[in-house]
Amino acid sequence: LGRFARQVRRTPLALRLAYRDLRDAVSGRSYVEDYVQTLTHELKSPLSAIRGAAELLEEPMPEDERRRFVANIGRETARIRELADRMLELAVLEQRRRLNTIDAVDAVALGHDVVSTAAGSGRGVAVRFVDRTIGRKPEIEGDRFLLRRALANLIDNAIDFSPDGGVVEVTLDAKGHGRSSRLVFRVRDHGSGVPDYARGKVFEKFFSLQRPGTQKKSTGLGLAFVREIAGLHRGSIALANHPDGGALATLTLPRH
Numbered sequence: 219l220g221r222f223a224r225q226v227r228r229t230p231l232a233l234r235l236a237y238r239d240l241r242d243a244v245s246g247r248s249y250v251e252d253y254v255q256t257l258t259h260e261l262k263s264p265l266s267a268i269r270g271a272a273e274l275l276e277e278p279m280p281e282d283e284r285r286r287f288v289a290n291i292g293r294e295t296a297r298i299r300e301l302a303d304r305m306l307e308l309a310v311l312e313q314r315r316r317l318n319t320i321d322a323v324d325a326v327a328l329g330h331d332v333v334s335t336a337a338g339s340g341r342g343v344a345v346r347f348v349d350r351t352i353g354r355k356p357e358i359e360g361d362r363f364l365l366r367r368a369l370a371n372l373i374d375n376a377i378d379f380s381p382d383g384g385v386v387e388v389t390l391d392a393k394g395h396g397r398s399s400r401l402v403f404r405v406r407d408h409g410s411g412v413p414d415y416a417r418g419k420v421f422e423k424f425f426s427l428q429r430p431g432t433q434k435k436s437t438g439l440g441l442a443f444v445r446e447i448a449g450l451h452r453g454s455i456a457l458a459n460h461p462d463g464g465a466l467a468t469l470t471l472p473r474h
Contacts, residue, residue: 261301264294305439311446317361322474325356325401329390332366336373342383345373347390351401354392357474358401360451365471368447368455369403371440372467376407378429378436379465384408392473399473400453406466411459420457421445444469 271287271294279287326349333347349356358365369388376386384407391402409430412420419425426438441457448455453471460466 261298264297264301267294301439307439307443311364311443311450314450317364317450319361319363320359321362323358323360323362323365325358325390325403325471326351328358328362328365328369329388329403332369332373333388336370336377336386343377343380343386344384345377345386345388347388349390351390351392355473356390356392356401358451358471359474360471364447364450368444368469369405371444372403372405372469375440376405376409376465376467379409379427380407381409381430401471401473403469403471404466405469406460406464408464411463411465412457417458421455 268291271290275284275287329347329349333345337345373386373388380386386408387404387406389404389406391404392399393402394400413427416425416427421441422438423442424438426436429436441455444455448469448471451471453469455470456468458466458468
């Protein structure tokens with residue numbers, strides 16, 4: 219394709235358009251194959267658990283054990299459903315080249331909205347929001363629904379890795395001026411932080427760490443979803459360990 223591309227640059231428009239269609243078709247096929255292979259791998263574990271529980275239920279057993287295996291089937295089925303739903307969402311998002319809806323989104327109102335919803339998550343984890351944009355117009359040009367999903371994902375992730383009775387701190391800052399002006403959401407938990415081996419993998423699809431409270435893993439698609447949303451808004455997302463402990467997610471977005 220590389221040699222063909224160089225030749226196409228010197229050819230009429232019709233042939234260049236044909237080459238573009240060929241390139242998109244090849245890359246699209248590879249994209250689908252990669253997704254199918256990855257999804258197949260991720261489905262093996264819950265499907266094996268469901269099959270094992272179903273085989274055991276064919277034999278006589280005490281009622282409490284039967285209920286436990288039925289619950290396992292329900293839990294793994296829900297995991298498969300969540301995995302499929304999140305993959306479809308991410309696949310649609312990755313195919314976008316631009317935002318479909320663009321509005322002036324009030325970042326302060328967005329922060330209060332998401333934090334108030336997350337505050338009732340349970341486990342006694344408190345979620346606090348601090349606005350530090352006093353005197354600065356805190357508006358983001360973008361899709362409010364997607365921005366809400368991105369911030370909610372970061373907060374949910376921080377809650378999952380917080381100790382019982384812990385605190386998740388969400389702050390909003392403004393930095394820069396003019397065309398370089400940015401709004402920055404920071405989400406910090408007080409958990410054990412990101413292990414060294416995971417720091418370069420946290421945004422990879424299907425990579426997930428065990429939650430300290432349940433020892434369960436998520437779908438591993440949440441942070442990849444946030445990265446796509448940040449990219450569509452010409453922003454960025456980073457996750458690192460805070461100097462005083464815990465993990466710190468930083469979502470940076472251009473101001474309206």
